[in-house]
Amino acid sequence: MYCNFCWVGGINYMLSGDEEQILEMFDHAYGSYMKYAYPADELMPLSCRGRVRGLEPNRGDIDDSLGNLLFTVCFILFFAQLLNRLEDFEEAVKKTVKDVRLDNDVVVSVFETNIRVLGGLLGAHVMADLLKQRGEKMQWYGDELLHMAKDLGYRLLPAFNTTSGLPYPRVNLRYGVVNPLSRTGTETDTCTACAGTMILEFAALSRLSGESVFEEHARKALDVLWEKRQRGSNLMGTVINIHNGDWVRRDSGVGAGIDSYYEYLMKAYILLGDNVYLERFNTHYSAIMKYISQPPLLLSVHMHNPTVNVRSWMDSLLAFFPGLQVLRGDLKPAIETHEMLYQVTKQHKFLPEAFTTEFRVHWGQHPLRPEFAESTYFLYKATGDPYYLKVGQSIVEKLNTHTRVPCGFAAVQDVRTGAHEDRMDSFFLAEMFKYLYLLFSEKSHLPFDIDDYIFTTEAHLLPVSLSTSQPASMNLIVLSFLYSHIHSFLFVKDSQKGVYRVKLVAEVRHTPEEEEVVPHIVQLISPPFLGRTVLTAGPAKFGMDLTKQEHGGSIVKSVPYTACGHIENPIELQGHIALALRGDCMFAAKARRLQEAGAIGVIFIDQREDSSSAETPLFQMVGDGESTDDITVPLVFLFSREGAILTGALQEHQNVDVLLLPKERQSRLRPPESGLAVWGMTAIYNKNVMSSCSFLQTIDMETINF
Numbered sequence: 001m002y003c004n005f006c007w008v009g010g011i012n013y014m015l016s017g018d019e020e021q022i023l024e025m026f027d028h029a030y031g032s033y034m035k036y037a038y039p040a041d042e043l044m045p046l047s048c049r050g051r052v053r054g055l056e057p058n059r060g061d062i063d064d065s066l067g068n069l070l071f072t073v074c075f076i077l078f079f080a081q082l083l084n085r086l087e088d089f090e091e092a093v094k095k096t097v098k099d100v101r102l103d104n105d106v107v108v109s110v111f112e113t114n115i116r117v118l119g120g121l122l123g124a125h126v127m128a129d130l131l132k133q134r135g136e137k138m139q140w141y142g143d144e145l146l147h148m149a150k151d152l153g154y155r156l157l158p159a160f161n162t163t164s165g166l167p168y169p170r171v172n173l174r175y176g177v178v179n180p181l182s183r184t185g186t187e188t189d190t191c192t193a194c195a196g197t198m199i200l201e202f203a204a205l206s207r208l209s210g211e212s213v214f215e216e217h218a219r220k221a222l223d224v225l226w227e228k229r230q231r232g233s234n235l236m237g238t239v240i241n242i243h244n245g246d247w248v249r250r251d252s253g254v255g256a257g258i259d260s261y262y263e264y265l266m267k268a269y270i271l272l273g274d275n276v277y278l279e280r281f282n283t284h285y286s287a288i289m290k291y292i293s294q295p296p297l298l299l300s301v302h303m304h305n306p307t308v309n310v311r312s313w314m315d316s317l318l319a320f321f322p323g324l325q326v327l328r329g330d331l332k333p334a335i336e337t338h339e340m341l342y343q344v345t346k347q348h349k350f351l352p353e354a355f356t357t358e359f360r361v362h363w364g365q366h367p368l369r370p371e372f373a374e375s376t377y378f379l380y381k382a383t384g385d386p387y388y389l390k391v392g393q394s395i396v397e398k399l400n401t402h403t404r405v406p407c408g409f410a411a412v413q414d415v416r417t418g419a420h421e422d423r424m425d426s427f428f429l430a431e432m433f434k435y436l437y438l439l440f441s442e443k444s445h446l447p448f449d450i451d452d453y454i455f456t457t458e459a460h461l462l463p464v465s466l467s468t469s470q471p472a473s474m475n476l477i478v479l480s481f482l483y484s485h486i487h488s489f490l491f492v493k494d495s496q497k498g499v500y501r502v503k504l505v506a507e508v509r510h511t512p513e514e515e516e517v518v519p520h521i522v523q524l525i526s527p528p529f530l531g532r533t534v535l536t537a538g539p540a541k542f543g544m545d546l547t548k549q550e551h552g553g554s555i556v557k558s559v560p561y562t563a564c565g566h567i568e569n570p571i572e573l574q575g576h577i578a579l580a581l582r583g584d585c586m587f588a589a590k591a592r593r594l595q596e597a598g599a600i601g602v603i604f605i606d607q608r609e610d611s612s613s614a615e616t617p618l619f620q621m622v623g624d625g626e627s628t629d630d631i632t633v634p635l636v637f638l639f640s641r642e643g644a645i646l647t648g649a650l651q652e653h654q655n656v657d658v659l660l661l662p663k664e665r666q667s668r669l670r671p672p673e674s675g676l677a678v679w680g681m682t683a684i685y686n687k688n689v690m691s692s693c694s695f696l697q698t699i700d701m702e703t704i705n706f
């Protein structure tokens, strides 16, 4: 039975109707599994029995995800803890320890076993350990799940025994890959995601067990993949030869075959704090945004000829991508693509496995995939917009109406007919319910701080405190290395725990309706501009308050331009306004560094090509979650097209003086010598969205009339 009244951290609280509904659905799905399928890996919800490999007709590759490993139990282990059902959690741990055998003569997918089982065991181990430390439960627990995880890790390792370091796609849990009894080891190819989605689990295993071999192998595979990127486009193919590293399939998208490769680069940076992963991710991300992203669509291209689309349909796996874009801080395309996906679900009830650019069904199956719910959760978390709760409710409603059957929830064979399929993949329990529950639940209803964890691709949670237990040779996270995005997970030193916590922090605030962004300007006042060139700028929530005090000076570019490392030109910057490129670290970190170097103000310039205030709503920069009282210089932000005008002016003229001030003060200014007022812009600011007629207003003085 699900509870509608819970006790977390000594506080009673009532569950909301939405929370209760998710719990009821979870109980129906998990209860059916336990009743009809346990100890099989998965439930067959139409025939009300378990799917045991070898006993059911072979479904091909899809069965390689089953290894008689009690997948479902491994999966939900952690979910029970999330729901604060400590008895259920303890029970599931005991069952797993007692019933799961790893020494099975069965060929499994390395990728699936890693993300499903290894991730499940590790996430559950972390929770079991936490409960034990808290003294609440699990006092008997002696790292059994971690021992199992290590055992499983060693059973997966033979897959990495290739000359390239890219793993075989399959391994026999008992015999490895080279043993003649293994019935595997003859494969030549694997998918990019298959080889590139090991680092979170393997690194966690290494750091928790103290055995570095796992992380080393996963990292090596990522290094090989990185070397194989197409150097012209920085794109990746989807299938690669594991022996010689040649690309077998050169189509390049963000969905099937490659999705979690990108996801794991970004998350490896968040979990492990190694800049290399972020740099690689950013390089790929720019390429994706240049060639694959055609907002709201995400269309695969040829990696060598990226201006050519290779198909006119998209697959449903790419629905995770808006969630990843939220982590990257790229909210606008995330919102657009998510909205496009929502429209597809409105038309077909669910995302079909593949659909065309006109939203027609290309492949009608829907195996209860969670990616759309995942992105909905991340977008809600980043924006707080109740619209995403409505989207979540529509997902719930459709699941109950169209997939609920007496023994669980059944996949949809074809969204056009609504016919069911006798499968309920374990990711449905592991991911779908977790994201939906988190979407609707209050943070305070959770038994732990969700921001202390990162989601694996299977929605298992790994603690970001792992970053503090990395080998000394690795690049440690330093607090100052915070990257700068619209909404980002940020590492924040928790002085009490001595670990770095991960927080979803808005570095750039999209203000609520009642708090409008005060548009600012950068006005070029030295000859030959004489106040006629006016650039629309965004303000900052910290630093000098320009609404109280205008500010001006001549501009100098920071070296390095991002101002993320040691500032190399403090003498030139002394007493001047610094220009700094956005990205690589937080606005606050840049501002601090430049202020220390002697700059009297900072103009940040967007690093995204071709952005402009005419097309993108203004926002205000906020700090890094820590106190920014020490930052006293004025700070403004320019989109890249406005920024290019400023840097162009600097290139052409030795000296460029600017004024930084709120836009409303503009008309009161008199450019030197001209005696003319500067003409006001026609930008209209509506709520927090600014739609400007022009990002640059250079006017003919004759037209000025005041």
Ligand code: DMJ
Pocket (backbone or CB within 6 Å): 115, 259, 260, 317, 369, 370, 371, 427, 457, 458
């Ligand atoms: C999950 O097993 C994982 O998220 C994987 O990375 C791809 N998608 C499936 C569920 O659709």
